[in-house]
Amino acid sequence: MEKERIENLRSAMERSVSWGETAGSLLLVIKDGIEECYLETGYADIPNKKPLKRDSLFRLYSMTKPITAAAAMILVERGQIELTDQIQYIFPSFRNMKVLENGKASRATRDLNLFDIFNMTSGLSYPGPDGASYEAGLIFDDIIKGLSEVPGGKMTTLEYADRTGRAPLLFNPGSHWAYGTGADIMGAVIEKVSGMPFGEFLKKEIFEPLGMNDTDFYVPAEKADRLAKVYETVPGSEMIEYTGENLGIENPPIHKPAFESGGAGLISCIDDYAKFVTMLINGGEYKGKRILSENSVKFLTSGALTPEQQKDFNWEGMQGFSYSHFLRIMNEPEKAVTISRKGEYGWDGWLGCYMANIPSDNMSILIMTQKKDSGTFGLTRRIRNIILA
Numbered sequence: 001m002e003k004e005r006i007e008n009l010r011s012a013m014e015r016s017v018s019w020g021e022t023a024g025s026l027l028l029v030i031k032d033g034i035e036e037c038y039l040e041t042g043y044a045d046i047p048n049k050k051p052l053k054r055d056s057l058f059r060l061y062s063m064t065k066p067i068t069a070a071a072a073m074i075l076v077e078r079g080q081i082e083l084t085d086q087i088q089y090i091f092p093s094f095r096n097m098k099v100l101e102n103g104k105a106s107r108a109t110r111d112l113n114l115f116d117i118f119n120m121t122s123g124l125s126y127p128g129p130d131g132a133s134y135e136a137g138l139i140f141d142d143i144i145k146g147l148s149e150v151p152g153g154k155m156t157t158l159e160y161a162d163r164t165g166r167a168p169l170l171f172n173p174g175s176h177w178a179y180g181t182g183a184d185i186m187g188a189v190i191e192k193v194s195g196m197p198f199g200e201f202l203k204k205e206i207f208e209p210l211g212m213n214d215t216d217f218y219v220p221a222e223k224a225d226r227l228a229k230v231y232e233t234v235p236g237s238e239m240i241e242y243t244g245e246n247l248g249i250e251n252p253p254i255h256k257p258a259f260e261s262g263g264a265g266l267i268s269c270i271d272d273y274a275k276f277v278t279m280l281i282n283g284g285e286y287k288g289k290r291i292l293s294e295n296s297v298k299f300l301t302s303g304a305l306t307p308e309q310q311k312d313f314n315w316e317g318m319q320g321f322s323y324s325h326f327l328r329i330m331n332e333p334e335k336a337v338t339i340s341r342k343g344e345y346g347w348d349g350w351l352g353c354y355m356a357n358i359p360s361d362n363m364s365i366l367i368m369t370q371k372k373d374s375g376t377f378g379l380t381r382r383i384r385n386i387i388l389a
Contacts, residue, residue: 001029001036008386010039016379017042020239022352023231024052025369025379026270029387030278032362044228046239054270057219057227058368059253061246061264061349062375065183065326067206067276068262071198072118072186073296074205080193083115087185090192093165099123100132100168109172114189116173117182119324121309123169124180126247135167136181143248143259152218152255153248157198160259161188177305177312183326187262198260209289210275215268217260218253227252227267230351232372242372246350264350270368273355277346277364281357300325301345301357317376338381339388348375356384363387 009027016022024042028035044052075081087094094112098105108123116122127137139160146154155163164185170178191198199217207215219227230242230251245251247264257265275286280301284292292300303324305313313323320336321328327347333340346356346365352374354367365387367380374380 001031005386006037006039009037009383010041012379012382012386013039013041020233021377021379022369022371022374023229023239025352025367026052026054026056027383028270028274028364028366030274030364030366033278033282036363046229046231046241052228052368053226055214055226056368057214057223057267057269058353058370059230059249059251059349059351060266060268060273060353061249061351062183063273063347063349063353063355064262064264064266066280066347066355067202067266068183068186068190069118069300069326070206070276070280070292071190071202071262072114073292073300075190075193077293077296081114081189083113083118085114086111087113087117087165087189090189091161091165093162095165097165098168099170099172100135101171103131105168108169110174112169112173114186117185117189118326119177119303119305119309120179120182120326121174121177121305122180122182122185123171123173123176123178124164124182124185125170125178126180132168132170136164139163139167140248144245146258147245147248147250150258153250153258155248156258157188157191157260161185161192175308177309177323181263183263184261186326187260190262191260198262206276206291207272209291210272210279210286212268212272212275215266215272217265217267218250218256219267221254224252224254226269228370230370230372270366273353273368274364274366277355277357277366281359281362281364301327301329301359302343303329304331317381338384340384341388348380350375352377352380354380358388361388 027039029037097108125133125136187198232242279286283294304322320332330344344358348354352369356365
C-alpha cells in the first residue's frame, strides 16, 4: 500500500480519537495473503492512558455472527442439518408459533425453518419497546438478572432457545426481513445437533485448527489486562465508560457464560479474526487446515433477499447490499454510499468491530474498536473510501 494512502488512514483514525468519535481503533488490511497495512491509535483505557495494542481483546458483538454461520455450514456439509429443516423438530417449543402484530396474536402461516433463521427472515426479534420485541426483551432481562446472581449467569444456550420458541414472532416466516436473534438460535441448534456445547464446537472445529487462541466467550484471568474498555458518548459530557450488559453479555466478560451467544458473545483480537477471514477468502482453507469446502464458502458468501424482504433491509449506509447467511453482500455497488466492490461481504458489531472480504481484490479489511452503538459508522466509511479508492 502506498505511503500516502497509509498516512491518510492514520490521520482518519487519529482524528476519530481527537473528535471523541472513538477511544481508539486498530486497522489491519491483508491483500493476496500478505499484510499490507497495520495501524493502531488511541486507548484501551482512557483514564489510565493505556494504549490499544495489537494483542488487545475486543467484544465482537455481532461480528460473532459470521463465525456462527461458518459453524452452521460445517454441519450442512456433514449432512447433520439442511436449511429447510424445521426448528420444531430440534426444539419442540417452536411448534405452533404465534405472530404478534398490532397487539393481536395469530398462528404463523407456516413453520419456522433454518433458512429463515440464517437470513433473518424468521420474525425473531431483538429487544424493543413493544409487541414481539418486548417479549424478546423479557428473555434477555432474565439473562442479565442471572448474571448478577451467579458468575456467568443461569440461563443456558439451550434454555434460551426453548424460551425463544415460546415467544411470538414479529411477522410470518419469510414474509419480511428484520435483524434479530437468529444467530443465537443457530448457536443453540449447533449445540443440540452436535451434542457438544456451542463454545466447545467452535473451539474444536474452527478456533483450534486456525490457531485462534485468544477467541472465546469470556476472558480468562491471565488475559484480563488485554481487554479494551467500552466507551459511550453521553450528551453534554465527555466519553465515559459503558458498563451495561447489552444482550446478556457480561461486562466485563470474565466468567464462562451459561448462555453462549452465537449472535453477540465472542471476544477476540485482530490477528485471531484475521485468520478466520483469511480462511474464508481462501475458499475455506488456512495454512493447510481446511474448515469448509470451496462450494460451502461460495454458498455462504453469496445470496440475496427477495424483492419484498429487501425493502426491509434499508439501514442507512447499507445501500447496495443485500443480506444472507448472517452476512451483508454487495450486489449493487452503484447504489452504495461508500466506494465498494461487487461481491464483497462481511459484517460488523454493535461496538464498531468490522470485517469486509473483497474477493475481486483478494483483500480483507478488519477494524477493531469499542464504542457503543457504532456498527458501520463514520470512521468505518472513511477507512473504506481511502482503501478502496
